[in-house]
Every structure is written in C-alpha cells, then in structure tokens.
Amino acid sequence: LPMANTPAVMAAKRCSPLDGGNLNRAFPGDPTGTPTSRLAHFLETELFPRHDVVFDIHSGGTSMEHLPTALVERNADAERHRRGVELMRALGMPFGFVADNGQASPTSMGAARRAGAIGVSGEFGGGGTATVDSMTLTARALDRLMVELGVVAAPVLTSDAEPAKPTRLLSLSRxxxxxxxxxxxxxxxxxxxxxxxxxxxxxxxxxxxxxxxxxxxxxxxxxxxxxxxxxxxxxxxxxxxxxxxxxxxxx
Missing domain, CATH: 2.40.50.100 (RNA polymerase II/Efflux pump adaptor protein, barrel-sandwich hybrid domain)
Incomplete structure (x- = not known):
C-alpha cells in the first residue's frame, strides 16, 4: 500500500482531517466507528491475516528529524519473537528497537501480531521529506527483507548488494x-x-x-x-x- 491513511497523507498530517484519528493508535478499530477506526478494523481483520509479514514504513513525522531505526514489538510467542527480531536485523538498519507495548497495543505492529502475522516497522526519514539517503536506505531495507523472506532471489530496487551492517539495539522507555x-x-x-x-x-x-x-x-x-x-x-x-x-x- 503506498499509503494506509490516505486522508491524512493527502493533508500532509499524522491525523486524518476526517475525524482527527491517528491510524497507528487506532487498532483494533471498530467496523461501525469513525473512518480511521473502520480502516484500522479492516486492516487488522481482513488484510493483515492474509499475510505472513507486515512491513510498515514510517517517516518520523513532520516536526522531528529521526535516526533511521527499525522496530518490532515484543511477541509472547518466543519463536515468532525470534523471527521478528531476525527480520528486523535483516533490514540492515543502523539502529533497532524492541518495543514492549503489550497485547492490546493500538499500533499496526500490535494489529499484525493479533492477526497472526509478524510485524516489522521503523523510521526511514523525517520532517515530511524524501532525500536521496532516506530513499536509498528504504529501498535497501525492502530488498533485504524480500530476499530474506524468499520473495525474490536478488535485490530488485537497488543496483548493489551492499552487505547489511549490524543493527545496534536501543531502548526508549522513560x-x-x-x-x-x-x-x-x-x-x-x-x-x-x-x-x-x-x-x-x-x-x-x-x-x-x-x-x-x-x-x-x-x-x-x-x-x-x-x-x-x-x-x-x-x-x-x-x-x-x-x-x-x-x-x-x-x-
């Protein structure tokens, strides 16, 4: 999906102008609720369950500059958690987070987990901009993830096969x-x-x-x-x- 919350994207905002909803805080949603809540419900109950992996690309918001960082949420299923961290590291991002948001997490990663998929996310830019560096980083991460999952045999978005560097784990909890x-x-x-x-x-x-x-x-x-x-x-x-x-x- 080029964009999940289209009204917000078209308004260049985090929250939808239709109802003020922040999609990444709206899961699991409500099929009879506001537009953002209905969209969250559709993603968690219809789209995500049909996939093995959900890769959610974020861009740091419009007010902040953010280090390029990958993210997964902790999974109570030890094997799924191990695989999630493995996929996060496969992206080759310089930094990574393991977030403890709980089973009721209102994020897309929580929704992916409840839908039976493995969720991987991260910040790939900031300030509402696209730069040569941020686009290259994102393309390489996508290539590496698809190669790791066996979707493709070789990179298709980048011309080089630069090896992924170790991901340094960070904590932001206070x-x-x-x-x-x-x-x-x-x-x-x-x-x-x-x-x-x-x-x-x-x-x-x-x-x-x-x-x-x-x-x-x-x-x-x-x-x-x-x-x-x-x-x-x-x-x-x-x-x-x-x-x-x-x-x-x-x-």
Whole structure:
C-alpha cells in the first residue's frame, strides 16, 4: 500500500482531517466507528491475516528529524519473537528497537501480531521529506527483507548488494530520556542527531524572542545515550518535544 491513511497523507498530517484519528493508535478499530477506526478494523481483520509479514514504513513525522531505526514489538510467542527480531536485523538498519507495548497495543505492529502475522516497522526519514539517503536506505531495507523472506532471489530496487551492517539495539522507555519545552520559545540545538551524549551535557539553548532582555536558557540532558530525534522547527510551544536520547542495550 503506498499509503494506509490516505486522508491524512493527502493533508500532509499524522491525523486524518476526517475525524482527527491517528491510524497507528487506532487498532483494533471498530467496523461501525469513525473512518480511521473502520480502516484500522479492516486492516487488522481482513488484510493483515492474509499475510505472513507486515512491513510498515514510517517517516518520523513532520516536526522531528529521526535516526533511521527499525522496530518490532515484543511477541509472547518466543519463536515468532525470534523471527521478528531476525527480520528486523535483516533490514540492515543502523539502529533497532524492541518495543514492549503489550497485547492490546493500538499500533499496526500490535494489529499484525493479533492477526497472526509478524510485524516489522521503523523510521526511514523525517520532517515530511524524501532525500536521496532516506530513499536509498528504504529501498535497501525492502530488498533485504524480500530476499530474506524468499520473495525474490536478488535485490530488485537497488543496483548493489551492499552487505547489511549490524543493527545496534536501543531502548526508549522513560519520560526523562526526552527534553520538552515548557513555554513558547525558540530552540537552538548544541548537538547533532546520532551524537553520544552524557547526563548533564548541554543539549542546546532556549531563546525568548519576545523578551530580548533575557539571556538564552541552557538546556541539558537528564540522561546519557544517543541522540535519537530532534525538533526540526526552531519555534516551540509548551509540550513540544525538543530532543530524545535512546539508551544502547545489549542483545
């Protein structure tokens, strides 16, 4: 499917303009509900059960720049979980997550699991953009997945057979791993996406362009890790996420 939630895609938004629904939080849905809820129900009960693997390609949203990252949700079935992690690693993405969202997870990965399929997902871009690098990364991931599953014998979307690099697993499980704005302001980052940072290290500065007599406010990380995402827009309102730091894990 080129797009699952077509009204949202056409509006260049995460949520549908028809009902405000976020499809990746709407599963298992409701056949008599709003348009987004009905779509979620159709995907989980009609489309996903007809497939062995569901590969859901995400693009980091429109406000954040995101490290290229693969994702699977933990499966109570040990063999299916092992295979899911195996497929995630086969994508050759630089980073990967194993999310513990529970059996009632409202995401597409939860829906795939309940439908009897193996779900694999990830972030393949950000800021509502397509770049040469993000498209190359996505094409290679698709090729590798199809080769791993035996759908094709050789890559069909990319001209080279560059070997997949090891995927480094990350964990994002605590509110303290994020930095959030508490008021209207303008954020200037001090670190780059993918940088390794330490607790207490300078993350950036917060400027108040409505009160120019005030000095900029230094913002610091509460936890150590790898800078996973950062806000693309300089202007922020209270509650906006400015940065997230993920913790490297073994496994």
């Amino acid at each position: 509110h303290s791993q994020g930095i959030y704005s508490t008021r209207r302001g303008w954020f200037e980052p001090a670190v780059r996406l993918g940088d390794s940072v330490s607790a207490g290290q300078l993350a950036g500065w917060y400027h108040d362009l409505e009160r120019l007599e005030l000095a900029e406010e230094a913002i610091r990380f509460s936890e150590s890790g790898i800078v996973l995402s950062r806000r693309l827009h300089t202007m922020c309102e209270a509650g906006d996420c400015l940065m997230q730091v993920a913790e490297p894990v073994e496994g």
